[in-house]
Amino acid sequence: MTNQGVDLLTINSGEAEQPFCYTVGLEGSKFLTEIRDNKRFVGIKCPKCGKVYVPPRKVCGPCFTEMTEWVPVKDEGYLHSYTILRFAFLDPETGKEKPVPYGYAFIRLDGADTDFQHYVEIKDEKKVKIGARVRAVFEEKRAGKITDVKHFVVID
Numbered sequence: 001m002t003n004q005g006v007d008l009l010t011i012n013s014g015e016a017e018q019p020f021c022y023t024v025g026l027e028g029s030k031f032l033t034e035i036r037d038n039k040r041f042v043g044i045k046c047p048k049c050g051k052v053y054v055p056p057r058k059v060c061g062p063c064f065t066e067m068t069e070w071v072p073v074k075d076e077g078y079l080h081s082y083t084i085l086r087f088a089f090l091d092p093e094t095g096k097e098k099p100v101p102y103g104y105a106f107i108r109l110d111g112a113d114t115d116f117q118h119y120v121e122i123k124d125e126k127k128v129k130i131g132a133r134v135r136a137v138f139e140e141k142r143a144g145k146i147t148d149v150k151h152f153v154v155i156d
């Protein structure tokens with residue numbers, strides 16, 4: 001292509017793949033294994049203040065105390081906060097365009113004291129609101145990834 005007699009040059013990024021792998025740690029591994037093998041959520045409880053973290057972490061931030069007590073939490077909870085995405089883009093988890101609209105939410109699972117971030121299926125937008133009850137939908141084939149939870153659905 002030329003413009004005013006000048007060849008307009010282009011540079012492409014080539015085919016630079018950047019494969020990487022990282023550990024999700026002991027707590028992340030236990031959390032994802034429960035989802036993969038049992039379609040269950042687990043949290044970890046602080047022995048000092050009793051706060052239950054989902055997803056789990058090693059240390060309670062306010063208490064600076066190591067946590068080792070695993071506790072079951074429900075696959076249901078409520079929307080603590082959310083947004084609805086209407087602009088399609090490539091999902092970095094899959095490399096494919098994610099159909100819109102879909103919700104992305106901070107979900108407080110029953111039995112947890114922290115929020116879990118995940119997608120929310122949008123069937124009836126009027127039902128998607130802060131405080132709405134939601135339930136996890138698990139993928140049939142699970143691989144030990146957070147995407148083993150397909151999304152949450154509003155159950156109100």
Ligand SMILES: [Zn+2]
Nearest residue numbers: 046049060063
């Ligand atoms: Zn604590």
